[in-house]
Amino acid sequence: MAAVGRSHRSFSTLAVSWRQKRAVRGAALVATLCIFAAPLHAAICVIDDAQRQVCVERPAQRIIALSPGATELLFSSGAGENTVAAVAHSDFPEEAKKLPRVGSYKRIDLEAVLALKPDLIVAWRSGNPLPQTEQLEALGFAVYYAEPLRFEGVSTTIERFSLLAGTEAFGAGVAQKLRDDVAALRHQYAQAATVPVFYEVWREPLMTINNDHLISEAIGVCAGVNVFGELPSLAPRISEEAVLKEDPEVIVAGGMGEDDPSWLEPWKQFSALQAVKRNNLFFVAPSTLQRPTPRMVEGIRTLCAHLETARARR
Numbered sequence: 001m002a003a004v005g006r007s008h009r010s011f012s013t014l015a016v017s018w019r020q021k022r023a024v025r026g027a028a029l030v031a032t033l034c035i036f037a038a039p040l041h042a043a044i045c046v047i048d049d050a051q052r053q054v055c056v057e058r059p060a061q062r063i064i065a066l067s068p069g070a071t072e073l074l075f076s077s078g079a080g081e082n083t084v085a086a087v088a089h090s091d092f093p094e095e096a097k098k099l100p101r102v103g104s105y106k107r108i109d110l111e112a113v114l115a116l117k118p119d120l121i122v123a124w125r126s127g128n129p130l131p132q133t134e135q136l137e138a139l140g141f142a143v144y145y146a147e148p149l150r151f152e153g154v155s156t157t158i159e160r161f162s163l164l165a166g167t168e169a170f171g172a173g174v175a176q177k178l179r180d181d182v183a184a185l186r187h188q189y190a191q192a193a194t195v196p197v198f199y200e201v202w203r204e205p206l207m208t209i210n211n212d213h214l215i216s217e218a219i220g221v222c223a224g225v226n227v228f229g230e231l232p233s234l235a236p237r238i239s240e241e242a243v244l245k246e247d248p249e250v251i252v253a254g255g256m257g258e259d260d261p262s263w264l265e266p267w268k269q270f271s272a273l274q275a276v277k278r279n280n281l282f283f284v285a286p287s288t289l290q291r292p293t294p295r296m297v298e299g300i301r302t303l304c305a306h307l308e309t310a311r312a313r314r
Contacts, residue, residue: 046160049125049153050145059166060120060142064113066133067105067124069291070146071096074122076174076294077158078167084116092287092295108132114139120164122146126234148292149214149234151182157292174294181297185221185304192223195307198248198275199226201290203263205237214292222304224250244270250310251275252303254286278313282306 045055064085065071071090074083080095088104090096102116103109105127113121118141123133125147137143144164148154155175162171197219201207209215211229219226227246228238243251251273253263261283270276284306288299 077161078170079165
């Protein structure tokens with residue numbers, strides 16, 4: 001009986017030990033599955049240009065862009081197929097023209113936005129009406145405020161959009177190419193003689209940009225000097241008298257259209273201006289220099305060629 005008792009206790013001990021091991025193995029399996037499953041359900045978060053954290057539960061599939069520049073940046077990041085609507089004048093690339101419109105960047109059609117049930121909205125920080133974008137936030141929508149003010153910021157924005165849309169590999173390639181192209185242009189004009197430049201961003205009212213603006217960085221890449229760069233406002237209003245006082249060697253205008261240099265005509269009456277005397281009145285298609293997208297490389301090349309012309313006319 002003692003032997004039987006010892007045998008029974010031994011069997012019981014083995015049984016308990018086996019159950020314990022099975023429980024441990026089961027717990028380990030569950031823990032392992034949780035480790036691998038967690039990223040599938042974790043939110044995707046980035047920091048926008050307003051220094052706010054913006055999160056989506058999963059890669060965004062229904063994105064609305066509230067500026068032409070934001071639309072172009074989304075396509076650049078590989079998220080074009082995930083973009084379901086945009087605002088007026090979102091015309092690049094060609095596919096963007098087919099997107100439904102939700103008003104303009106100055107006045108958003110909130111009902112149209114709500115009807116599309118977006119999982120991400122990309123707003124223009126200084127261009128969209130703040131009360132409207134704040135209302136979208138209050139309704140629970142993920143709103144990303146975009147306004148890159150440096151070329152590195154454009155590359156970073158592309159990377160962030162691609163992360164939010166699940167197109168990281170594509171976006172990373174585009175972002176790096178932009179970095180490489182801008183670096184090559186900086187190197188090309190690093191030793192060029194400086195040229196004082198007035199950039200006319202708008203005609204009525206007359207407006208320019210300061211050194212904090214991306215366009216001013218583009219001017220600097222070409223060894224140009226923004227004559228209004230020290231003004232405190234990002235896009236200050238100025239007078240014709242202020243331009244006459246600065247007497248820039250070059251005047252560059254974007255105009256109202258892609259091939260409309262009419263904003264340069266009024267300056268021709270001021271024959272004492274250096275830019276007029278030397279015929280240094282130049283046009284750059286606005287979409288290539290006034291939208292923070294990879295196409296700015298094209299605009300910089302055009303701008304640099306104009307400044308080279310101005311140097312040759314000295």
